[in-house]
Amino acid sequence: MSTSHNETVLAAQGLVMRFGGITATNHVTLNLKKGARHALIGPNGAGKTTLVNLLTGVLQPTEGRITLEGRDITGLAPHQRVARGMVRTFQINQLFDSLTPLQTLALTVSQQSGLGAKWWQALGQSKPVAERCAQLLEQFHLTEVMDQPTRVLAYGKRRLLEIAIALACEPRVLLLDEPVAGVPAGEREELLQTVAALPADVSVLLIEHDMDLVFSFANYMTVLVNGTLLTEGTPDQIANDPQVKAVYLGHGEEANAAGPLQGAKAPSGGSAAPAGAGSMGANPHG
Numbered sequence: 359m360s361t362s363h364n365e366t367v368l369a370a371q372g373l374v375m376r377f378g379g380i381t382a383t384n385h386v387t388l389n390l391k392k393g394a395r396h397a398l399i400g401p402n403g404a405g406k407t408t409l410v411n412l413l414t415g416v417l418q419p420t421e422g423r424i425t426l427e428g429r430d431i432t433g434l435a436p437h438q439r440v441a442r443g444m445v446r447t448f449q450i451n452q453l454f455d456s457l458t459p460l461q462t463l464a465l466t467v468s469q470q471s472g473l474g475a476k477w478w479q480a481l482g483q484s485k486p487v488a489e490r491c492a493q494l495l496e497q498f499h500l501t502e503v504m505d506q507p508t509r510v511l512a513y514g515k516r517r518l519l520e521i522a523i524a525l526a527c528e529p530r531v532l533l534l535d536e537p538v539a540g541v542p543a544g545e546r547e548e549l550l551q552t553v554a555a556l557p558a559d560v561s562v563l564l565i566e567h568d569m570d571l572v573f574s575f576a577n578y579m580t581v582l583v584n585g586t587l588l589t590e591g592t593p594d595q596i597a598n599d600p601q602v603k604a605v606y607l608g609h610g611e612e613a614n615a616a617g618p619l620q621g622a623k624a625p626s627g628g629s630a631a632p633a634g635a636g637s638m639g640a641n642p643h644g
C-alpha cells in the first residue's frame with residue numbers, strides 16, 4: 359500500500375443521530391482512506407444504516423460534521439454529494455425494472471456526461487457513451503443479458519447492475535450497501551469476484567453482514583455496537599479482538615459454537631475469511 363493511502367477522503371467527526379429518545383449514532387468518528395477497502399460491521403441495530411444515511415445525506419445529524427475530500431458536506435443534499443463524487447449503490451426500482459441493463463447504463467452514463475435526457479439519442483450517436491456502457495457491461499458480467507428487461511434478470515445480475523450503475527456515476531467514494539444480501543449461493547461467486555475487482559482508485563466503504571465477503575474484501579474495519587464505535591483496525595486485529603468476539607458470541611443462538619470469529623485465525627494480510635466465518639450471527643432479516 360502506498361503512502362497516498364493515508365489520505366482521508368471521507369471523514370465523519372463526532373456524529374450523533376437521535377430519534378426522540380433513541381441515540382442511533384453516538385459520537386461516531388470514521389475516516390475512509392484513499393483507495394481503502396473499509397468494512398463497517400456490527401450486529402443488528404448497531405447503527406450501520408443510520409450512519410450510511412448520515413454519510414449520504416438522507417439524514418441530517420443531530421451533531422457532528424462530515425467532510426469529503428476536505429470540504430464540509432454536512433448540509434448537502436444526497437444528489438449534491440453524488441455530484442461531489444460520493445455514490446451509494448442503488449436499489450433497482452420500478453423505473454429500472456422495465457429498462458434493459460444497456461438502457462439503464464446508457465441513461466446513467468449520458469447523465470454523467472452531461473447529455474441528460476438525450477440518452478436514447480446519445481446511445482446511438484455518442485461513441486464515448488457506447489464504449490463506457492460496453493466496458494461496464496463487460497466488467498459486471500452483464501453483456502449477455504444487456505438487452506433483457508431488468509425485471510427478468512437473475513437476482514445476482516440485478517445486484518451487479520446496481521453496482522454498475524453506481525460506478526457509471528464515476529465515484530471517488532463508493533458506499534456498497536450489503537451487495538450480496540439475498541443472492542443465492544450459485545450466483546455469489548461472480549458477485550464476490552466483481553466486487554474484489556473494483557477499481558483500486560475508488561475508495562470503498564462496505565456495509566455487510568456476510569463475513570466471507572468482509573474478510574476477503576476489507577483491509578480495514580470499523581465495528582459499531584449500539585450506535586457507538588466499539589473498535590477499528592485491520593482484519594487480523596478485528597478477528598482477534600476479544601471485545602468483538604464477545605459482541606458476536608453474545609449474540610444469541612445464531613452465534614453457535616462453530617460460529618463466527620470463534621477460534622478465528624486472523625487471516626494473514628487480511629485476504630482470507632476466518633474459519634467459520636459466515637453471517638457473523640447478524641442476519642439483517644432475521
Ligand SMILES: Nc1ncnc2c1ncn2[C@@H]1O[C@H](COP(=O)(O)OP(=O)(O)OP(=O)(O)O)[C@@H](O)[C@H]1O
Nearest residue numbers: 377380382400401402403404405406407408409642
Ligand atoms: N427513523 C428511526 N426512528 C427511530 N428509531 C430508529 C430510526 N432508524 C433507526 N432507528 C433505531 O436506531 C438504531 C440503529 O438502527 P440501524 O437500522 O441504523 O441499525 P443497523 O446496524 O443498520 O441494523 P441492521 O443490521 O439490523 O440493519 C435501532 O435501535 C433502530 O431501531
